[in-house]
Amino acid sequence: MGDDDGSLRYMVRGYSRDLPIRRPTSPILDEDQVSDSLRNVPFLVSEIPEKGMGLVAARLIATGAPFFTERPLFTQPSACTNSTILGELALHTRDEQREFFSLSNKYKSGRKVLPGLGIFRTNAVPCPIMKANCAEERLGLFFAAARLNHSCTPNVSRVWDSEEQVLKFYALRHIGPGEELCISYLDVLETRDERRAELWSHFGFECACSVCTLQGTALEESDYRRAAIRRLYNEMCTCTNEPEIGIQKASGWLNSVVELPEYSMIIRFNWPCSS
Numbered sequence: 001m002g003d004d005d006g007s008l009r010y011m012v013r014g015y016s017r018d019l020p021i022r023r024p025t026s027p028i029l030d031e032d033q034v035s036d037s038l039r040n041v042p043f044l045v046s047e048i049p050e051k052g053m054g055l056v057a058a059r060l061i062a063t064g065a066p067f068f069t070e071r072p073l074f075t076q077p078s079a080c081t082n083s084t085i086l087g088e089l090a091l092h093t094r095d096e097q098r099e100f101f102s103l104s105n106k107y108k109s110g111r112k113v114l115p116g117l118g119i120f121r122t123n124a125v126p127c128p129i130m131k132a133n134c135a136e137e138r139l140g141l142f143f144a145a146a147r148l149n150h151s152c153t154p155n156v157s158r159v160w161d162s163e164e165q166v167l168k169f170y171a172l173r174h175i176g177p178g179e180e181l182c183i184s185y186l187d188v189l190e191t192r193d194e195r196r197a198e199l200w201s202h203f204g205f206e207c208a209c210s211v212c213t214l215q216g217t218a219l220e221e222s223d224y225r226r227a228a229i230r231r232l233y234n235e236m237c238t239c240t241n242e243p244e245i246g247i248q249k250a251s252g253w254l255n256s257v258v259e260l261p262e263y264s265m266i267i268r269f270n271w272p273c274s275s
């Protein structure tokens with residue numbers, strides 16, 4: 001079904017609900033092409049045990065090019081209010097409003113933040129707009145991105161492309177059909193206790209991913225490796241004027257990423273020394 005702006009809106013069928021997603025770049029398609037497009041949707045919305053809703057790979061998702069791009073349902077300045085959120089939602093369909101209010105709200109128990117603003121703050125993604133070498137700070141609401149749960153060994157990275165004005169999803173490793181798609185909500189190089197404290201404080205849940213549930217020596221080794229990776233990574237970033245030393249540090253760092261091979265991909269997309 002084509003929208004007025006020429007984008008395609010369609011439903012991704014999940015195990016228990018439908019998620020309306022605004023497909024960003026496609027022209028208006030005829031019925032046959034819509035069917036093809038639905039067959040190519042790379043994930044489903046699904047109930048995840050102990051987590052609520054999440055995204056699950058519908059087919060093999062390989063590393064490399066973005067496997068999905070998403071345009072924001074709407075954006076707001078960082079100083080947005082509950083009124084501006086509700087005003088924006090009034091411009092959208094009933095289905096989209098219903099989907100918005102079904103998203104998680106980490107401010108729900110405090111009652112100090114009204115629901116619309118609480119949901120937006122919980123799920124919004126920074127999506128700055130570049131204007132004459134100056135970034136205008138904006139926050140965007142993306143239905144698919146909002147369903148990505150957290151893991152301390154994430155398999156997905158999402159990156160805002162300010163030129164194309166879309167959020168691009170990358171696989172950090174090959175993801176098999178049925179596997180949950182997860183990003184990291186925080187710095188994965190912190191220790192397990194630091195990560196758990198931060199996740200509890202900011203998002204109100206205790207992470208039970210495969211790394212956080214390690215015990216004894218295995219957990220100690222995981223924390224040690226992550227600390228070593230962080231130290232080498234920080235040292236590497238101070239070597240921009242000493243490339244030979246930087247290469248030595250990079251070599252040490254690469255030997256350290258035993259546990260986090262996907263972390264090299266995270267750094268590729270968030271490289272602080274390249275700007």
Ligand SMILES: [Zn+2]
Binds near residue numbers: 152195207209
């Ligand atoms: Zn974890």
